[in-house]
Amino acid sequence: MAEDHGNTARQEQSTPATGPDPVRTSPRRHIRLSSHPGGTAKPVAIEWGAADPKLRGPVLGSVRDGSRRNVIGAHAGSYSLYRALAVAAGRLDPVHVPDLTDTSPAEPIGPYPQWSEPDRIVSLDPWGHMVSEVFAEDIAGGLDIRPTIAVTKAHLTVPEVKGAIEAGRLAPDGEVLTETGDVRVTKMAIEPVWYLPGIAERFGIGEPELRRALFEESGGMYTELVTRPDVKVFLPPVGGATVYGFGDVAAPARSGAPVTCRVHDECNGSDVFGSDICTCRPYLMHGIEECVAAAQANGTGFVVYNRKEGRALGEVTKFLVYNARKRQPGGDRAETYFERTECVAGVQDMRFQELMPDVLHWLGIRRIARFVSMSDMKRDSIEAQGIAVECQVPIPPELVPDDAQVEITAKRAAGYYSEDGAPSTGELRERAGRSLTD
Ligand SMILES: [Zn+2]
Secondary structure (H helix, E strand, C coil): CCCCCHHHHHHHHCCCCCCCCCCCCCCCEEEEEECCCCCCCCCCCCCCCCCCCHHHCCCCCCCCCCHCCEECCCCHHHHHHHHHHHCCCCCCCCCCCCCCCCCCCCCCCCCCHHHCCCCCCCCCCCCCCCCHHHHHHHHHCCCCCCCCCEEEEECCCCCCHHHHHHCCCCCCCCEECCCCCCEEEEEECCCEEEEEHHHHHHHHHCCHHHHHHHHHCCCCCCHHHCCCCCEEECCCCCCCCCEEECCCCCCHHHCCCCCCEEECCCHHHHHHCHHHCCHHHHHHHHHHHHHHHHHHHEEEEEEEEEEEEHHCHHHHHHHHHEEEEHCCCCCEEHHHHHHHHHHHCCCCCCCHHHCCCCCHCCCCCCECCEECCCHHHHHHHHHCCCCCCCCCCCCCCHHHHHHHHHHEEEEECCCCCCCCCCCCCHHHCEEECCCCCC
16 A cells, blocks of 8 residues: 555644643645655755765655655654654644744855765765755755754853863963853854765665665554665664864865864763763863864864764663673773773663774865874774874873773773783773762
């Protein structure tokens, strides 16, 4: 059956007793199964990696555009499900089209040669912040083309930066760092846009295997993954990235200005709440300090913040692992740090750094002078994508919290970069953390 004529989901709703008036201006529609579009699908052509955006074509993910859509999934990643709730609750008009007046980037990014170099970018749309400009005619013609990237400006007020000023490590310059200790940044929000053939190639697997796993492991959420091999672009329901740029964000691409960069994977417990079992916030803040110093020295700093909580295992798994680490016989210790994660999650890590360098290509970066990270996985994947890493900057030892010594020792043993080198067998065995009750 190509179409299901049931429309009970919207018929049965009644007006909520309280709250704003429900929005329901669109006519009820039949449910059109996108997996079996019959002869009605006329997706807008998309030629991934083409240098001319008009030839490349827009990423058209709005469900409003029905047969013209050229992607699987919907805009806004995981937040698309909140949009669905808003529609279901009658609070959002399902045919609402964003008014993009005055939303254009606060700082131009690109276009850069990397945007059309073969296989450079497979997990974001390099034109995602420029759609109002480069697809203006299509939008005027009625296509609901939405940005997948937004670029704005901000001031960061960070206690650690003020501490660095007090300690004499940083000094206000009135530009990057104001007299009151605020840091001026350009910040860029990026939603994932996956070109499935490119993602498959990056992992050395076949596209059918990738599509099947995405379909099955999401509980069959996106049938087009297996029924529409002609649709090559997927808007996955996962978190994206935010880039914080310090100094002239175009200088590396324009004139080869030296880049200082930290690629940070989200750790809400430490980054936001100051949990001391890991080094995440201290290292993030050290990265910001390094980026400020770089911008003050006529370089450019970038902190890339990826929404990959708990090594992309999620926070529930992460907290289960904390308990397993601290309750195991002998208590929390470095020698079993990765093993406990693997027991719970089945793997040590699901961040897949293979896709991470795409954002660096989008920024036009060819080399990183100072890479603020000890991770060999991150460094290797950046270099595998053709970006040189000249120097790795480890976290200063005095910034490592006591309870995070287990993590840092385990990582040194696993090959993470450290000026101290790998720990001895004795250090690995003896490095222990707090118990759950301490
Ligand atoms: Zn952490």
